[in-house]
Amino acid sequence: MASGYLTRKETEVKVAMARRVKNKTPAPIQITSEQILREARERQEAEIRPPNQKITDQTEVADYRLRKRKEFESLISRVGWNKSVWVKYAEWEESQNDLKRARSIWERALVVDALNRDHTIWLKYAHMEMKNKFVDHARNLWDRAVIRLPRVDQLWYKYIHMEEMLGNVAGARGIFERWMGWMPDQQGWLSYIKFELRYNEIERAREIFERLVQCHPKVIAWIRFAKFEMKNGEIGRARSCYERAVDKLADDDEEAEQLFVAFAEFEDKCRETDRARCIYKFALDHIPKGRAAEDLYSKFVAFEKQYGDREGIEDTIVGKERFQYEDQVKMNPRNYDTWFDYIRLEESVGNKERIREVYERAIANVPPAEEKRYWQRYIYLWINYALYEELDAQDMERTRHVYRECLKLIPHHKFSFAKIWLLAAQFEIRQLRLKEARLLLGEAIGRAPKDKIFKKYIEIELHLGNIDRCRKLYEKYLEWSPENCYAWSKFAELERSLYETERARAVFELAIDQPALDIPELLWKAYIDFEISEGEFERTRALYERLLNRTKHLNIENNFGELPKKLKKRRQIDMEDGPAVYEEYIDYLFPEEMPANNLNILASAYKWKKQRVASKD
Numbered sequence: 001m002a003s004g005y006l007t008r009k010e011t012e013v014k015v016a017m018a019r020r021v022k023n024k025t026p027a028p029i030q031i032t033s034e035q036i037l038r039e040a041r042e043r044q045e046a047e048i049r050p051p052n053q054k055i056t057d058q059t060e061v062a063d064y065r066l067r068k069r070k071e072f073e074s075l076i077s078r079v080g081w082n083k084s085v086w087v088k089y090a091e092w093e094e095s096q097n098d099l100k101r102a103r104s105i106w107e108r109a110l111v112v113d114a115l116n117r118d119h120t121i122w123l124k125y126a127h128m129e130m131k132n133k134f135v136d137h138a139r140n141l142w143d144r145a146v147i148r149l150p151r152v153d154q155l156w157y158k159y160i161h162m163e164e165m166l167g168n169v170a171g172a173r174g175i176f177e178r179w180m181g182w183m184p185d186q187q188g189w190l191s192y193i194k195f196e197l198r199y200n201e202i203e204r205a206r207e208i209f210e211r212l213v214q215c216h217p218k219v220i221a222w223i224r225f226a227k228f229e230m231k232n233g234e235i236g237r238a239r240s241c242y243e244r245a246v247d248k249l250a251d252d253d254e255e256a257e258q259l260f261v262a263f264a265e266f267e268d269k270c271r272e273t274d275r276a277r278c279i280y281k282f283a284l285d286h287i288p289k290g291r292a293a294e295d296l297y298s299k300f301v302a303f304e305k306q307y308g309d310r311e312g313i314e315d316t317i318v319g320k321e322r323f324q325y326e327d328q329v330k331m332n333p334r335n336y337d338t339w340f341d342y343i344r345l346e347e348s349v350g351n352k353e354r355i356r357e358v359y360e361r362a363i364a365n366v367p368p369a370e371e372k373r374y375w376q377r378y379i380y381l382w383i384n385y386a387l388y389e390e391l392d393a394q395d396m397e398r399t400r401h402v403y404r405e406c407l408k409l410i411p412h413h414k415f416s417f418a419k420i421w422l423l424a425a426q427f428e429i430r431q432l433r434l435k436e437a438r439l440l441l442g443e444a445i446g447r448a449p450k451d452k453i454f455k456k457y458i459e460i461e462l463h464l465g466n467i468d469r470c471r472k473l474y475e476k477y478l479e480w481s482p483e484n485c486y487a488w489s490k491f492a493e494l495e496r497s498l499y500e501t502e503r504a505r506a507v508f509e510l511a512i513d514q515p516a517l518d519i520p521e522l523l524w525k526a527y528i529d530f531e532i533s534e535g536e537f538e539r540t541r542a543l544y545e546r547l548l549n550r551t552k553h554l555n556i557e558n559n560f561g562e563l564p565k566k567l568k569k570r571r572q573i574d575m576e577d578g579p580a581v582y583e584e585y586i587d588y589l590f591p592e593e594m595p596a597n598n599l600n601i602l603a604s605a606y607k608w609k610k611q612r613v614a615s616k617d
Contacts, residue, residue: 065096068092072085072088072089072092075089076089080112081112083109083113083118083120083121086105086106086108086109086112086113086121087109087121087124089105090102090105090106090109090124090125090128091124091128093105094128094132099128099132099134102128103137106121106124106125106128109121109125110122110125117148117149119145119149119152119154119155122141122144122145122148122149122155123154123155123158125141126138126141126142126145126158129141130162135162135166138162139162139163142155142158142159142162145159146159146175146178146179150179150182151182153184153185153187153188156175156179156184156188157191159175160172160175160176160179160191160195163175164195169199172195173195173196176191176192176195179192180192180208180211183215185216186212186216186218186220186221189208189211189212189215189216190212190224192208193205193208193209193212193228196208202232205228206228206229209224209225209228210225212225213225213245217248217249218249218255219245219249219255219256219258219259219262220255220258222241222242222244222245222249222259223245223258223259223262225241226238226239226241226242226245226262226266229241230266230269235270238266239266239267242259242262242263242266245259245263246259246260246263250286256283256286256287257283257287257295257296260279260280260282260283260287260296261283261295261296261299263279264276264279264280264283264299264303265299267279268303273307276303277303277304277307280296280299280300280303283296284296284297284300284319297319297320297323300319301317301320318345318348318349321345322342322345322346325338325341325342325345326342329342329361333365334365334367334368336362336365336377336378336380336381337377339358339362339365339381340380340381340384342358342362343355343358343359343362343381343384346358347388347392352393355388356393359381359384359385359388362381363378363381363382363385365378366378366409370411370414370415371414371415372414372415375410375415375417379406379410379417379419379420382402382403382405382406382420383419383420383423385402386399386402386403386406386423386424386427389402390427396431399427400427400428403420403423403424403427404424406420407420407421407424412447412448415448416444416447416448416450418444418448418450418451418452418453419452421440421441421443421444421448421453422441422452422453422456424440425437425438425440425441425444425456425457425460428440429460434464437460441453441456441457441460445457445476445480449480451481451484454473454476454477454480454487457473458470458473458474458477458490461473462494467494467498470494471491471494474487474490474491474494477491478491482514483514483516483517483518484518485511485517485518485519485520485522485523486519486522488507488508488510488511488514488523489511489522489523489526491507492504492505492507492508492511492526492527492530493526495507496530501534504530505530508523508526508527508530511523511527512524512527524543527543528540528543531543
């Protein structure tokens with residue numbers, strides 16, 4: 001370009017070229033960041049401070065004090081809510097040995113802080129009086145402070161410490177009594193007890209302990225009381241403390257374990273092994289399940305390993321497993337497999353009361369919804385409970401009660417369990433209470449009919465030889481489920497076993513006339529086999545014809561073709577009837593042509609023909 005300006009393109013090229021680094025080797029002298037900071041600090045200019053002023057006469061002192069007081073008053077007028085300003089002001093006046101002005105400032109601060117009720121101003125004020133040995137002023141301040149702020153323990157501690165340092169033991173005791181009237185925490189009572197013990201006042205300390213456990217009936221207070229008596233050699237008094245604590249706090253779920261452990265350790269130290277073992281066992285039995293911590297079991301195991309025998313150690317290990325199961329059922333109370341394992345553990349021990357307790361706790365966890373899939377594992381808890389009462393506990397009334405309660409609990413309007421009805425009825429039969437068993441099974445049929453119930457009820461009556469009852473039950477069974485081919489077959493089989501051929505045939509006829517059967521081929525086969533067993537070839541052939549009018553299944557044709565062979569042992573029938581049957585039904589089934597996939601009939605016919613030729617030869 002003619003002008004002296006660079007184009008945009010030339011500028012970009014030059015900038016890019018200027019940014020390029022040609023020499024990438026490190027510099028010969030390396031400088032660290034620490035060195036840079038050090039040099040900056042060294043080169044920093046000194047801080048400008050005001051010069052020290054030296055006061056040489058009273059006039060300058062007065063001016064200085066006046067100036068400082070104006071500054072403090074100005075600060076107070078602006079930020080009077082800030083306690084540090086008041087404290088600095090009062091401490092400055094104290095440094096000037098003007099205690100009267102300092103007291104005035106402290107009093108003003110207390111008036112301003114009356115609503116906030118901050119005890120630090122009281123402490124600093126009293127500390128000033130004590131430091132300058134104004135005991136009466138300090139005592140007056142402490143009295144005012146504890147009246148104004150009785151719940152601040154530090155004020156009481158400081159007041160008592162001052163009196164004790166002055167040797168006023170009676171005054172310190174009086175302050176303690178005033179403080180105890182406000183029922184402070186345990187630490188306040190313990191400070192009072194330590195105070196009395198410093199002057200060897202054992203009886204006074206014991207009385208304070210009695211008041212402590214009344215004011216704070218906690219386990220730790222009773223344990224400290226017992227340890228106090230133990231330290232003074234009063235074993236009987238210490239045991240009495242533990243016994244009183246157990247009477248009052250044994251039902252406290254949170255702290256009972258700590259009390260029992262301390263009591264057992266006390267008896268162990270006193271060489272009372274049997275007492276300690278009884279305490280451990282009592283604790284494990286009475287602490288609510290799932291509450292006992294691992295510490296109790298671990299200490300009991302250590303105790304038994306030291307003093308117990310093999311049986312005691314095994315019982316302790318069982319207790320530890322019991323704790324683990326308690327923890328699991330606490331986390332998931334509807335985990336029925338855990339309950340089964342827990343019950344199995346208790347049954348191995350053999351304590352009936354504990355076994356029943358675990359069973360009752362387990363069955364109390366009813367499934368959350370009335371759906372059978374939730375009840376399938378739960379119902380076995382009831383079954384095992386009833387079997388335990390009958391077989392192991394030999395308590396028949398409790399067994400009957402368990403079955404009754406279980407049947408009441410199940411929502412039969414939605415689903416039921418045939419096994420419960422049958423087990424309850426079989427239990428009554430074992431007790432020779434046949435009437436009650438029949439009532440149970442009848443109730444089951446009325447409320448929740450099931451195939452298993454009908455079958456078992458019929459089987460029971462059949463064993464007892466009550467044929468009429470069996471027939472009535474079959475009638476009820478078929479009224480409830482008329483499509484059940486199995487029931488029809490068994491009913492007919494019953495009549496046949498009684499040689500009531502016509503009754504059996506009538507049952508079969510009623511069965512095949514039902515509109516909707518679940519397994520019709522089973523019923524027809526049973527009917528045909530029945531007629532074959534009776535040797536009724538014509539009736540059998542008629543049955544096959546009736547069946548073929550309903551269906552053209554090839555298996556039926558094959559069986560029909562083999563019918564003469566089946567009847568040969570009962571009646572002398574010509575072997576030529578077989579091919580005739582096949583020829584007749586081939587023409588019936590396939591009048592125009594023979595499909596390729598139906599050659600089974602022709603093969604059977606050819607087989608009969610060969611047998612006929614062989615018999616003639």
